[in-house]
Amino acid sequence: MNRYSRQTLFSPIGIDGQEKIRKKHVLIVGMGALGSAIAETLTRAGVGKLTIIDRDYVEESNLQRQLLYSERDAQERVPKAEAAKKRLNEINQDVDVGSIVGEADAQLLESVAPDMDLIMDGTDNFETRFIMNDIAHKFRIPWIFGSCVGSFGSAFTIIPGETPCLQCLMKKLPMNGQTCDTVGIIAPTVQMVTAYQTAEALKILSENNNALRNTYVTFDLWQNQTLSIKADATKNPDCYTCGHHPTYPNLHYEVATKTAVLCGRNTVQIRPSGCSNISIEGLTIQWRKAGYEVSGNPYLVSVLKGDYRMVLFKDGRALIHGTNDVAMAKKVYHSLIG
Amino acid sequence: MNRYSRQTLFSPIGIDGQEKIRKKHVLIVGMGALGSAIAETLTRAGVGKLTIIDRDYVEESNLQRQLLYSERDAQERVPKAEAAKKRLNEINQDVDVGSIVGEADAQLLESVAPDMDLIMDGTDNFETRFIMNDIAHKFRIPWIFGSCVGSFGSAFTIIPGETPCLQCLMKKLPMNGQTCDTVGIIAPTVQMVTAYQTAEALKILSENNNALRNTYVTFDLWQNQTLSIKADATKNPDCYTCGHHPTYPNLHYEVATKTAVLCGRNTVQIRPSGCSNISIEGLTIQWRKAGYEVSGNPYLVSVLKGDYRMVLFKDGRALIHGTNDVAMAKKVYHSLIG
Amino acid sequence: MIKLLLFAKLRDQAGKQEINVDIEGKSVKELKRVLKESYSFDELDSIMVAINEEFVNDEEIIRKGDVVALIPPVSGG
């Protein structure tokens, strides 16, 4: 009995399916809770190549739910993509793991995507997910959405040319402040989302697409509810991402979120694209509930997060005070807004 | 923000719930796929004490789905309880992990159970689960059943004095040969079972019992089905485990599975209790399908597993040829029968 | 009355898992308007609406016996 014997004994995979899995290359965008669990599962399953991208380093508050990382990684502030690669190599040296420490923006994703058989969502913000959605359709690569906060999570498999895309489902970039930094998260929620995501991944990698779920699954583990929702009716033939005349709007500079370092002010400005959807009142309530110090007026709100202060204007523009580092500023921004 | 900040931000847990979790002691019986994932989650969640029991060592074929273990653990054949403890200490040194390398029989479980706040099912056979069920009721400790093969899994939370018990649900010790060694297993199935198990565990440990699921949940990840089944009607007031006059039958020697080393024959005999439920024909079909070499006649069946040959008689008695080691013989027996 | 199942943030805002709303024969768009006014739910534009476990658009009419689920996208991961 060899290393993958329990997986090849599972008849829909078998020896042939295992060989197919071994030949595939998977991109994981984001190596937080979802990304690290997905990476561990696919590495153990014997995928051929894995490329992992993350801009962040390991922190103590990650350890409660993010697999692969140890206390030492947090103490040494090792970049997540590097810490993950090291542990993945200990788990299965046959898997070729490529790690990229950097921002998963349109440019980077366009450069790595053409090689991929599958893209997995391990990110924590919708800005990146909308870019992934465009990339996946431009290069016709399946991608598997997943997200969660608290005890609530969702997963959906997007197959270009077949299913509705993220744009069809969500219409606008959601910016409702439902993040792990505002409402928390328990580890079982992550495990359940990744169980749905990786089951679908194994179907695609072993070329069992006929077994795909075809529904948007959403659940609340604390409230003991699961819904499996048909999404076909949302598919928009005029969608700019998956419709007849795609323009892939999130890959263009004029639509992308803009950042600028404000010289001499130790501040980064972040300006999302026009199609965002921000409610200052809603975010304020959420941040107060989460225990952040918040003040504001009808035109803007100011919130303190650790060493940084974010000032958010009604039009969605934000100033992150306390840093000249764009990556750090975006991290603060996404952790509070989504 | 501290280590558990994302868990305390989740309002049903909060700071108070975290403090409760920190004071609890959990027993995990079996450190295979379910046990290792449960141990990792509860360690990251900051439970106070964890006691883990397993009789086995890490093998290459475990790595496809069992968290915590690395290639090196398999090469060095480290006992699972020891390998797990080492990794758990790297993840969270605040958790006091006690490891026991040994057989989770009635005697051992009776000696450790009185200290426990919760017992988690990480085992791979029903013989042990029926013992756990008796132990849990004798000492009135909640326990959380979980099991899986292929893409199919189940979980159920058993609260002594409230819910039906495993005996009420299953009536007889199931021995139908549905094991990971006969029909395989994919890792997402394990993750989903443990997501259900650990969500329930966090409810119990943070004293949110009102949020418990109260149903037997079962799913097939490849077929995209989930059922949540009410079990109240199965509760039997005359049950020997959870009824009005319990006798805890699985804790008594005369009911327990008996083993004997047959001197000079390099063979161990295993004799299950009278209430077992074996179909030689069904098992034969299953083993052939899984690729094992099987031969037999109307009275017995003989199956080759690695270096061992098991001969199973119609009355449930089995001879394991090729070893004098009772633990190894039981491992072979459970891997083929359940 | 139509049964609405609430998830995530909406559940916290309403303080319950389910609410009943008198919205038979009206559109999803109209439902959103009512929810904004009576329950002060915000960001209703980005909430996904399913009727009987099927996502629908704003123009869909809600009929007697329908079960409506309101699912806010969450960004965590």
Added chain:
Amino acid sequence: MIKLLLFAKLRDQAGKQEINVDIEGKSVKELKRVLKESYSFDELDSIMVAINEEFVNDEEIIRKGDVVALIPPVSGG
């Protein structure tokens, strides 16, 4: 006809996820007898039977419109 949902081993044995059986008004015990004879399912004693997402005992009578799920315990872990 009564719809039976099959799981795990039973699904493999029947070669499908669902079968229809003419068992209206009969008991679960009778259903098990029929399944043993017509589909050569074995070990029916240890299979758990749910009617409309509720476990029942062998004496339960199956009625028109019921959905019956047959769930074999599996031991892996």
